[in-house]
Amino acid sequence: MSGLGEQRNGRSVAGGSLAHRVPxxxxxxxxxAVARLGSLGGAARELGIxxxxxxxxxxxxxxxLGVALVDRSPRGSRLTDAGALVTDWARRIVEASEAxxxxxxxxxxxxxxxxxxxxxxxxxxYLLPGWLLALRAQRPDTAVSLLAGNSAAVAQRLLADxxxxxxxxxxxxPTGLDSVVIAHDHxxxxxAPKHAWARRRRPLEASELAVTxxxxxxxxxxxxxxxxxxxxxxxxxLIELSSTTAVKAAAVSGAGPAxxxxxxxxEELAMRRLVRVPLEDVSLARDLRAVWxxxxxxxxxxxxxxxxxxx
Numbered sequence: 224m225s226g227l228g229e230q231r232n233g234r235s236v237a238g239g240s241l242a243h244r245v246p247x248x249x250x251x252x253x254x255x256a257v258a259r260l261g262s263l264g265g266a267a268r269e270l271g272i273x274x275x276x277x278x279x280x281x282x283x284x285x286x287x288l289g290v291a292l293v294d295r296s297p298r299g300s301r302l303t304d305a306g307a308l309v310t311d312w313a314r315r316i317v318e319a320s321e322a323x324x325x326x327x328x329x330x331x332x333x334x335x336x337x338x339x340x341x342x343x344x345x346x347x348x349y350l351l352p353g354w355l356l357a358l359r360a361q362r363p364d365t366a367v368s369l370l371a372g373n374s375a376a377v378a379q380r381l382l383a384d385x386x387x388x389x390x391x392x393x394x395x396x397p398t399g400l401d402s403v404v405i406a407h408d409h410x411x412x413x414x415a416p417k418h419a420w421a422r423r424r425r426p427l428e429a430s431e432l433a434v435t436x437x438x439x440x441x442x443x444x445x446x447x448x449x450x451x452x453x454x455x456x457x458x459x460x461l462i463e464l465s466s467t468t469a470v471k472a473a474a475v476s477g478a479g480p481a482x483x484x485x486x487x488x489x490e491e492l493a494m495r496r497l498v499r500v501p502l503e504d505v506s507l508a509r510d511l512r513a514v515w516x517x518x519x520x521x522x523x524x525x526x527x528x529x530x531x532x533x534x
Contacts, residue, residue, distance in 0.1 A: 246284045248320055251313035253280055257293060258310045263300040331523065338367045338524040341386035343393075343445050344467045346511060347371035349486040350406070350532075351390070357531050358524065365524045373465070375443035381516055388525040389514045390532075392445030392484075394452055401520075402512040405532040409485050410449055410507035412500040413492070415477040426503035429454060436461035438473045438481035449509045450482050458482075471497075482507070 246254075249270075256266035267277035278295075285292050292306035302310060338358075342351055347369060355367055370380055378397035380386040389400070396402045412427060414420045420427065432454065439460045440446040446467070450458050461479045464470045467487045474481035475496050491497040513529050515521050521529050 244287070245316075246287055246313075248317065250280050250284045251317055253277055254284065254292065254306070254310055254313050255317060257281070257300050258302055258307070261299045261301065263293065263295065266300075336365060338365055338388070338528065339370070339386045340367060340388055340390070340528070341370045341372065341377040341380040342390040343374045343377055344371055344440075344465075345392055345408070345446065345484045345487055346390040348467055349484070350511070354528060354531050358528050361527060362524055367524075373441065373444035374448070377514065381514065384516075387515075388521050388528060390511065391514055392509055392511050393448040394445075394509060395448075396512065396514060399517055400514040401517050402514045403529070403533075404510045405513050405529075406511040408509050408511055410446060410482050410509065411485055411488070412480055412482055412502060413474055413488055413497040414480040414500060415475060416495060416498050417477060418480065418498075420480055420500045421498040423500070426501040427505075428503050429505045432502070432505065433457040433459070435459065436479060438462050438464065438470050438479050440467070440470060441465050445509065446482065446484065449507055453505050453507055 253266055253270060253272075256269050257263055260266050260269065263277055263281070264274045267274045270277070272280075281293055288309065290305040290309075291303050292309055294301045294303055340351065340355075348371070351369065355369070358365070358367070370377075370386060372380070374391040374393045374397065377386070377389040377391050378400060381389045382399050390405070391397065391402075392408065412420075412432065434457075436459045439450070439458060439462070441463045444465075447458075462473060464473065467483060470481050470483060471487060471491065473479070474483070475491060480500065488497055488499075492499055513521075513532060515525070520526075
């Protein structure tokens with residue numbers, strides 16, 4: 224019927240969104256300040272706005288509601304009868320908004336009290352400690368837990384909501400994750416000084432690397448993924464180990480050649496515990512990535528940690 228709003232549960236409901244019919248929170252706070260102080264100018268000063276801006280906001284609210292709210296005179300500002308009624312309603316809305324804000328802050332505090340990070344082994348061992356120290360300087364009250372595993376395990380943790388932010392080092396981004404490149408890395412071939420490759424004068428070719436048993440990371444690791452892609456899946460494992468540290472220790476012991484990140488062997492190369500073997504016609508470059516579930520951009524401590532990795 225014309226002139227009547229839609230009926231819901233026996234009540235007439237005006238059309239359109241409440242956002243267009245109910246004054247905004249700032250206007251309601253201003254009205255409460257006018258009621259408390261008896262002065263539009265005093266209310267404006269309390270809220271940090273100019274008196275003309277306060278007058279304009281009151282007039283706009285009066286037009287929106289269709290009633291006069293404030294009588295202005297040289298002696299001050301006084302609420303009309305309608306203004307007193309609206310002020311009572313406004314007080315309830317502001318109190319509910321304060322409760323809403325306190326609840327939202329409690330949710331943020333709970334979120335920000337912890338950070339769960341999942342990272343592939345090379346990043347966990349050689350890059351994350353520095354980033355986490357920097358994060359602790361910014362957020363000393365945030366408890367951080369680190370789950371280290373291969374790139375496939377990192378993806379599983381994120382998709383199962385067992386981590387807030389992940390780091391992987393393979394050639395591809397696991398399905399269901401968004402990512403950003405945070406650094407670049409190269410894999411190199413290393414061996415103990417007594418191995419025959421340590422004394423060779425010409426670079427190692429891909430065909431020779433492919434037929435030689437190597438100390439390797441396990442399937443599913445980013446390191447293994449890059450090597451298998453470079454050699455067409457022909458890499459031959461002498462030993463398969465589940466951590467960069469274990470692969471490095473086996474190579475230092477003289478068990479055989481290994482393929483490792485440059486990040487992982489800087490000290491061993493400098494101390495001559497390992498020797499780098501030059502490579503020819505083989506690209507072992509890779510991107511290091513931060514990852515998170517698709518559509519869920521990192522927030523809070525996770526966002527701050529991500530910014531530190533790119534600083």
